[in-house]
Amino acid sequence: MHRLELTKPDGRRLTLYGRQPLDAGLRAPSPFAEPLNAAPHLRWHPLRGEWVTYAAYRQGRTFLPPPEYNPLAPTVSADNPTEVPAGAWDIAVFDNRFPSLGLPPGGGEPPPALAVPTAPAAGQCEVVVFTQDPQGALGRLPLDHLELLLQVWGERTERLGARPDIRYVLPFENRGAEVGVTLHHPHGQIYAYPVVPPVPARMAQVAAEHHAAHGRGPLEMLVESERAGGERVVYAGPHAIAFVPPCARYPYEVWITTLRPVPGFAQLEPAERADLARALKTVLLKYDGLWQRPFPYLMAWYQAPTDGAAHPGMQLHAEIWPPYRTRDRLKYLAGTELAAGFYAMDALPEDKARELQLVEVTP
Amino acid sequence: MHRLELTKPDGRRLTLYGRQPLDAGLRAPSPFAEPLNAAPHLRWHPLRGEWVTYAAYRQGRTFLPPPEYNPLAPTVSADNPTEVPAGAWDIAVFDNRFPSLGLPPGGGEPPPALAVPTAPAAGQCEVVVFTQDPQGALGRLPLDHLELLLQVWGERTERLGARPDIRYVLPFENRGAEVGVTLHHPHGQIYAYPVVPPVPARMAQVAAEHHAAHGRGPLEMLVESERAGGERVVYAGPHAIAFVPPCARYPYEVWITTLRPVPGFAQLEPAERADLARALKTVLLKYDGLWQRPFPYLMAWYQAPTDGAAHPGMQLHAEIWPPYRTRDRLKYLAGTELAAGFYAMDALPEDKARELQLVEVTP
Numbered sequence: 051m052h053r054l055e056l057t058k059p060d061g062r063r064l065t066l067y068g069r070q071p072l073d074a075g076l077r078a079p080s081p082f083a084e085p086l087n088a089a090p091h092l093r094w095h096p097l098r099g100e101w102v103t104y105a106a107y108r109q110g111r112t113f114l115p116p117p118e119y120n121p122l123a124p125t126v127s128a129d130n131p132t133e134v135p136a137g138a139w140d141i142a143v144f145d146n147r148f149p150s151l152g153l154p155p156g157g158g159e160p161p162p163a164l165a166v167p168t169a170p171a172a173g174q175c176e177v178v179v180f181t182q183d184p185q186g187a188l189g190r191l192p193l194d195h196l197e198l199l200l201q202v203w204g205e206r207t208e209r210l211g212a213r214p215d216i217r218y219v220l221p222f223e224n225r226g227a228e229v230g231v232t233l234h235h236p237h238g239q240i241y242a243y244p245v246v247p248p249v250p251a252r253m254a255q256v257a258a259e260h261h262a263a264h265g266r267g268p269l270e271m272l273v274e275s276e277r278a279g280g281e282r283v284v285y286a287g288p289h290a291i292a293f294v295p296p297c298a299r300y301p302y303e304v305w306i307t308t309l310r311p312v313p314g315f316a317q318l319e320p321a322e323r324a325d326l327a328r329a330l331k332t333v334l335l336k337y338d339g340l341w342q343r344p345f346p347y348l349m350a351w352y353q354a355p356t357d358g359a360a361h362p363g364m365q366l367h368a369e370i371w372p373p374y375r376t377r378d379r380l381k382y383l384a385g386t387e388l389a390a391g392f393y394a395m396d397a398l399p400e401d402k403a404r405e406l407q408l409v410e411v412t413p
Numbered sequence: 414m415h416r417l418e419l420t421k422p423d424g425r426r427l428t429l430y431g432r433q434p435l436d437a438g439l440r441a442p443s444p445f446a447e448p449l450n451a452a453p454h455l456r457w458h459p460l461r462g463e464w465v466t467y468a469a470y471r472q473g474r475t476f477l478p479p480p481e482y483n484p485l486a487p488t489v490s491a492d493n494p495t496e497v498p499a500g501a502w503d504i505a506v507f508d509n510r511f512p513s514l515g516l517p518p519g520g521g522e523p524p525p526a527l528a529v530p531t532a533p534a535a536g537q538c539e540v541v542v543f544t545q546d547p548q549g550a551l552g553r554l555p556l557d558h559l560e561l562l563l564q565v566w567g568e569r570t571e572r573l574g575a576r577p578d579i580r581y582v583l584p585f586e587n588r589g590a591e592v593g594v595t596l597h598h599p600h601g602q603i604y605a606y607p608v609v610p611p612v613p614a615r616m617a618q619v620a621a622e623h624h625a626a627h628g629r630g631p632l633e634m635l636v637e638s639e640r641a642g643g644e645r646v647v648y649a650g651p652h653a654i655a656f657v658p659p660c661a662r663y664p665y666e667v668w669i670t671t672l673r674p675v676p677g678f679a680q681l682e683p684a685e686r687a688d689l690a691r692a693l694k695t696v697l698l699k700y701d702g703l704w705q706r707p708f709p710y711l712m713a714w715y716q717a718p719t720d721g722a723a724h725p726g727m728q729l730h731a732e733i734w735p736p737y738r739t740r741d742r743l744k745y746l747a748g749t750e751l752a753a754g755f756y757a758m759d760a761l762p763e764d765k766a767r768e769l770q771l772v773e774v775t776p
Contacts, residue, residue, distance in 0.1 A: 230745025
């Protein structure tokens with residue numbers, strides 16, 4: 051992995067990554083000339099016992115791009131700078147211009163005083179450009195490009211997680227208009243949180259209890275039984291596996307992980323990373339092959355918190371949640387899912403796994 | 414409140430409610446002649462530590478209704494029976510034909526044996542028809558009709574909650590195509606769960622901790638400060654209040670509750686119920702008035718669990734979550750909300766409350 055760290059004219063950081071050495075003469079463009087200097091803030095939700103972040107930036111959005119302007123494509127004209135330069139690089143990571151988390155130098159304006167506790171929204175929001183090709187897709191990248199992405203996620207996790215104000219690092223991709231994405235250039239995001247957010251906090255608690263009871267984490271035990279049974283497996287490699295979990299909450303939900311449990315990207319051996327890349331590519335190609343069209347999804351990569359505590363049983367894995375129930379029908383999260391947190395499914399994971407198993411792909 | 418309990422030809426229960434006495438000669442229709450005799454089952458999600466329910470009923474859905482058939486409208490022809498009879502009634506409650514929770518007589522087929530724990534999906538799913546008028550809307554019902562609905566929710570909660578297999582009763586309404594509703598006849602649902610689901614379980618835990626520390630529940634304290642400040646209040650009555658919470662997770666989120674904290678519908682005094690109905694009507698009329706069109710939302714009514722334990726600090730209240738950020742733009746729940754459980758907002762609750770305050774309505 052080769053890396054080049056740059057600073058944009060508005061002060062934001064840009065890091066370029068390549069499979070080959072990078073040209074040290076590359077410069078970081080920005081559509082914005084001036085720093086934002088605005089700070090999001092947190093408010094405490096006293097009924098759910100969790101933080102919510104507020105970033106009311108709309109007044110700062112004076113930039114009006116021309117039609118067809120793609121901020122994630124390489125800059126071709128100095129008159130219309132994008133977020134990334136032209137040149138030989140594979141993956142780019144930069145600070146989000148309108149972050150939900152992350153403070154400007156000096157901390158910005160203080161949070162408002164309210165009846166509920168408030169706090170500055172420390173942390174970091176990064177955008178990850180997966181490829182220079184606006185027409186590309188994560189699943190169609192070469193395997194060594196996907197391996198690089200797994201390395202990049204690991205490097206970002208180590209850098210962000212080492213900061214004392216960051217307790218959890220979550221790389222994710224929202225793909226498709228169905229999940230609200232309007233910018234179709236292949237990209238993901240990294241949220242680095244000042245607290246361990248509710249879902250991974252719950253996972254860490256459940257995993258620790260399971261580890262104390264069984265000596266192993268819940269995912270490690272599930273992987274063992276899924277491998278042995280095979281009924282829901284969509285990829286089985288020497289070091290990695292992908293399967294529809296028996297407890298899927300979305301019809302085409304797939305989990306991807308390594309056979310050896312590791313807490314995060316940074317602990318992957320090269321052979322594990324390579325097989326994980328192949329598992330990821332296989333799943334994404336099967337998705338796109340299922341109905342011969344781009345398959346929307348939300349993909350999250352869960353790791354152990356970076357809060358300095360031990361998290362026995364927490365295992366690096368991806369959960370991919372596609373919004374479709376069938377070719378034509380979306381699964382809406384409604385009353386029981388959102389209000390109760392209790393998911394209701396009208397499809398069996400075994401049936402959906404079979405559909406994905408039958409899609410032939412060449413990763 | 415007047416009530417008439419009936420049984421449908423396929424064995425499901427139907428209860429009619431009226432402000433006036435009901436005709437004891439009414440009969441319960443059903444689009445289906447035979448019992449379903451299929452059972453949903455639960456599977457344990459070992460990473461999140463929660464149950465997921467599976468109801469793979471599609472093979473049983475042989476009923477093909479004619480175009481424009483509305484199963485929630487009163488039956489006008491014996492050739493096309495709907496779910497409710499013609500006659501003088503105001504609100505109808507019946508068992509969902511394809512429930513996510515609830516077992517047929519005898520229990521139905523046993524749950525499958527899997528690597529994760531499984532269990533029969535006990536509980537109950539009910540449909541609540543708010544009015545006979547297919548063109549109506551909850552917010553346009555007369556106040557005494559809304560009071561009746563609050564009574565009905567209370568009566569269902571008492572009946573369902575008294576069952577040993579039911580630990581939590583959640584009335585909710587999904588409204589609008591934007592939240593996945595295809596049937597526009599005004600109606601809601603009641604889910605009665607065999608466990609306390611994750612969200613109310615968390616609420617109960619947080620409320621109990623707050624009550625132990627402060628001697629009062631978190632909502633009771635918040636109501637006091639919201640009333641005093643008024644900045645986010647959209648209805649203030651002698652016994653009830655509605656406000657955009659300072660920790661709103663949706664731009665137009667509103668909470669409705671009573672000034673005196675009560676654990677559930679059944680504990681409301683008549684004057685409190687009347688004012689709660691007026692608060693509800695006010696909020697829903699403001700929603701529809703904001704953009705002069707039906708405003709979609711998910712509305713959930715949280716109560717204390719019916720598991721027999723004490724739940725200090727848990728207070729009956731509605732949370733209403735509209736999916737729109739602006740007139741034209743939806744708020745999608747994506748990476749940070751769904752994967753982390755950490756909500757990110759780009760609008761301030763104070764600004765959205767002001768918008769709702771300015772909508773003039775006559776409840």
